[in-house]
Amino acid sequence: MKNPRAIGIRITFLLLPIAISLAIGAALVIAVGRDPLEVIDALWKGAFKDTRKIGGVVNFWIPLTLVSIGLVVTFRAGLWNIGVEGQMMMGALFASWGAQYIPLGESLAPLLHLLLIALAALGGMFWGAVVGALKIRLGVNEIFGGVALNALVNVISIYLISGPWQPRIGGSAQGTEPFPTPALLPEFSARFPTNIFMIALVIAAFLIVMVMLNATRWGLNLKAVGRNMRSALLLGVATERTSLSAFLVCGALAGIAGSYRVLFTFDNLRPLASGGIGFLGLLVVLLLSIRLLWVPLIAFAFAAILTGSTRLQIALQLDSSLAGVLQGMLVLFVILFHGVQEVFFPGTLADDDTVEDSATSVSSVVKENP
């Protein structure tokens, strides 16, 4: 990449999607009669005004990064794990069960936390395994299996909240009673309300998956399955087991992400506790063409936009869905402009851009030919 013109074009294509998304976002804001600069100000203050706010960003970053790491794994295997949202929710349900029924006191709190997180991972793996089994064994496309299982776990959680787990006083579908204190993950400090152990866990998961993907036979198998199922099979890769393992890994990470929502963010179980973070993770990974390295950074940017958007409602009476609009547009234009670059300026692509291929092969999943 020594050619200055090629570098110029690459930089242009990096910035153009961002510029266009911001321009359309500004136009939308003007269309509903607000000042775009005020919106940027509110977003910024909502995310970074003080350490408490930054803690809030981290609290979105933790589950978002976890699911995104998991989704890199399933995408590598050529699988569309839209069920990740439900896997988060199932993890949250399992953790909520443990938080209410495992009788461990304050003195054993760290042990209890480990147990609850392990339970959540199990819950996520269970729901991931169902999507995987439906896909691999029974030929049900994982996109539809995932969407249906997302809806099913939401029905189950509403049933639990309005039935067996309803609060003793004022039972409604709002949420369970707050969990006992020993079960809740502690805040680092009131100034910086986030959980250090979970941050460490995210970093560990990132490093482990990075090594697993790039330096083990398993990582190679995943890639082979994702690129071309048939040739992987001919090469002797246990394709079914590899695909299922991808669902299990992603499910476990999503389950842990779900546990953070109920054991830290909310302190109880609520309907839709996963809050769309799983879907946002899909956007993060699509934006990066399935490259793991930048996941923590992009997840942080998305988490900041999400946290900042909560201020839009208060400061400007503007719907917080603007955050989702901005994120969605950004990902859409990155994908589209990547195509423009590939089609019209094929000489300017970096070598690692070929990773996109594994996303392209994903389209084969809509054709089920058992």
Place this chain on the structure above:
Amino acid sequence: MNEEFLNTLGSIVGTATPLVIASLGETITERAGVVNLSLDGSLALAAVLGFAAAWTAQEAGVLDVPLQIALGIAVAMLVGALIALLVGFSSIKLRRDQVAVGFVLTLLAAELARFLGADFTRIPGPQITRFNIPLLEHAPILGPVFFQQNLLVYFSYLLMFGIWFWLFRSSGGLTLRAIGERPEAAYARGARVQRLRYWYTFLGGALVGLAGAAYSLNVKPGWSSPPAMQGDGWIALAIVIFGGWHPFRVVLGAYLFAALRAVSSHIQTNGLFIFGQEINFPFVLLNALPWLLMIITLLIVSGGLTERLLQYMPRAVQRRLRAFLRSDPPKALGTRFEME
């Protein structure tokens, strides 16, 4: 037959209409080889913008009520068609993955609907009114079920027969099926594959938009957040698979889902009685039924399970049962076609 029962059937046909129109639209798009996965978001965005257009015209008092409705429908169809075109363009011209773009558009359109709909939440607006078809409305059984509806519902009947005729009884339909099954062969025979794919994606998207308007101007009037039709886009996509990309079976699937939903909401409001005995269980669990049905139908039509069970059947029955139960997608669905 019991009048109340017939009215219930009639209301099922009415509430199923958006699903019918959206699934039929997606059917022709997919028949051409393009997957428009964005349905769940496009329905919402088309619904809210269609409603907003009709409502604005009503407030301004510039048009008669039928024209307000027509304006809303036109806007909604345009929204659906443009989103679909974006999927088509990114796939055909820019060689992007249809599923990825469709999924991003699902989320983006849903968020955009929420953002733009914030000012239109829970306000009354113009609605499509009922129009009984003279003579036919008095037909025994069929009258109250099918012919005491509104124009959109009648349009959905015509659409079903029209698409069936086009697909299987016209030369244009032969080409349409060819570009979804074997685009190279169709191209060799002179079909303009890319242009036709654009056209059918556009048309299918416009129908999805129409379905959106059918929600906000008729079945679930107005706009609310979360949107009343949330999840229906996915169900419509599943119905297309269940329907084996055949208009009659697709419509049957849509009615089946609507019927199941009607039964479950009836039980949730009135309780469940079997032989006069009240049966009690947590009725919220009934909300799981449509999704369970979705998994089960996909299991039957696309899974290997059916194939294994068929092996145990007498050979004579096997083939007919297989044709009835299984559905195979257009062979080139979701793939790109490159002209040499």
